[in-house]
Amino acid sequence: MAARIVPAKRDPIRPAPANPIVISIDGDPVAGIEGQTIAGVVLASGRLAWRRTSVDGRPRGLFCGIGVCFDCIVTVNGERDVRACQRRAGDGDVVSSQHDELPEAAR
Amino acid sequence: MTAATPARGPGPVPTPAGAAAGARSVLVVGAGPAGLAAARAARERGASVVLLDASDATGGQYWRHLPDSRPSANERVLHHGWSTYRSLHEELERDPGCETVLGAQVWAIERADAPGTAAPVAVHVLVGPPDGSRRVGRTFRPDALVLAIGAHDRTLPFPGWDLPGVFTAGAAQAFAKGERVALGERVVVAGAGPFLLPVAASVAATGAKVLGVYEAGRVKGLVRGWLPKPWQLIGAAKKGGELAGYVGTHLRHRIPYVTGRAVIAAHGTDRVEAVTIASVDADWAPIPGTERRVETDSVCVSHGFTPRLELPIAAGCDLTADRFVRVDEGQQTSVPGVYAAGEITGIGGVDAALAEGEIAGHVASGGSARDTDLAEAIGARRTFTGFAARIEAAHGIRRGWTGWLEDDTIVCRCEEVPYGRLRETREATCGSGLRSMKLTTRAGLGICQGRVCGRTVEELLGGAASDPAASAPAASAPAASGPAASVTTDRRPIASPLRIGELAAGPDLTRSSTTSNVQKGHP
Structure with missing residues (x-):
């Protein structure tokens, strides 16, 4: 019941063997394939949401998939607000999810 | 802070090594079907071409494909017109007269309003990994600009x-x-x-x-x-x-x-x-x-598509009543030297985009829409742009959709603004002024810059949706002729979010266009 990468053996495009990478997501090591976006790696690991909204604390993950909506933003190697659907995952990347509380005055 | 680079700051479009010295410079933004076709057509006429795309591959959304690190034997089965894409891509890749810059995010376009200005616009770009903090700034002042930036999904x-x-x-x-x-x-x-x-x-x-x-x-x-x-x-x-x-x-x-x-x-x-x-x-x-x-x-x-209009609006281009970029028979916008092709001129599909791109690239590099070698593209454009009207007639958004909204339905995803708050605000203010209602509700003011909900918010806060007599599709918002009405959510002077450090390190937007003009020129 989750997103998954198409198994190479069943893929009609007949992919060549892929280069494995490992990134860390909130401290957990997660395996991916070189060339995947961070969103691709995270989704294929079974995670559907990786951000909490500021007002209602609701879970969010991928929505538009093409860099328009900014729902999927994460912190990558200390750099905030990176669109996970646009940034390619690099071996060893340290990814953390974001939950930004509103300043008190805005509540 | 990024160290200064030779590429940053004022200056002409660097002429790709393979273009003739003194050749007309054409900057193409967007490497989807329309942009690829424009770049090739401009090269066929000998122009010096720079092709930009925010992604790290050409092809656009239509030919979105696996990266080079994931080769496969038969990727073409996932695509239509794959051989068309491969030939466009390979031809431009081996052409030293076309410089393709990937990971290139245009974040502002400056108009050259001064009389006698030769370059129509200055185009400010950050090059590097998406949302990276160490991207390198470049500014282009081409003889002609072709905008082929496409559209994105509109989901109600x-x-x-x-x-x-x-x-x-x-x-x-x-x-x-x-x-x-x-x-x-x-x-x-x-x-x-x-x-x-x-x-x-x-x-x-x-x-x-x-x-x-x-x-x-x-x-x-x-x-x-x-x-x-x-x-x-x-x-x-x-x-x-x-x-x-x-x-x-x-x-x-x-x-x-x-x-x-x-x-x-x-x-x-x-x-x-x-x-x-x-x-x-x-x-x-x-x-x-x-x-x-x-x-x-x-x-x-x-439920449809929203054309990416912030760059044409920044360049000063007129829009049509149904809010696409207005172009003439040579795909030139209302701004001389600025051309548009593909979905920003109407949702017509890949064949229309290829034809429009070819025409735009040809005319932008000094040709005429009446040249005989464009006849095929002109014919194709005539055939395929009819498709846009048919899509709108059959599938255009109709106003009854608001019937499925609840008061607690989130409308603006970024700022988490529910429909009920928009409705109450509209009723309390009698629908006066999109701008003030946006500021009151915060709808459309989040990090996506209103790209996802902008048109929906316009319709819910007044505009087309409040006009019960109108039977036209709700997507046809109020006519905006002239450089798009400032009240629409399509206007984004900073076309893409960037980091304060990048802004500080980038080209100075306060510099006058006259100065820019002096600095323009080709070897």
């Missing part, structure tokens, strides 16, 4: 559309084609428009089960538009062939294609578990008593 809000597992249809396709990732196992595809068909085909090609394609348009409208024999109706054998291919895919995978239905709610606590699908009338208003619940783990919904 419905209760639960903010749940994880609800995606735009474009996301499903991008991840199927660009990553070989299936976003779910039991997938509902819904919304409006012929684009839903290739999306369902892409999802099916990941091995996921497509439970159905639910098209809000009614059968009568579709027959009038392009079904059931689109190739006859639009007189375009190629487009018909493409659609026939999708229909064949649906038959093979036994995907139900149902019209006059809409996903009116998604259900679940922390992720989507089911949707409610209802029949809708010709105005897209849900018909009570027709609701049906369908268990699903992935919902892909798009």
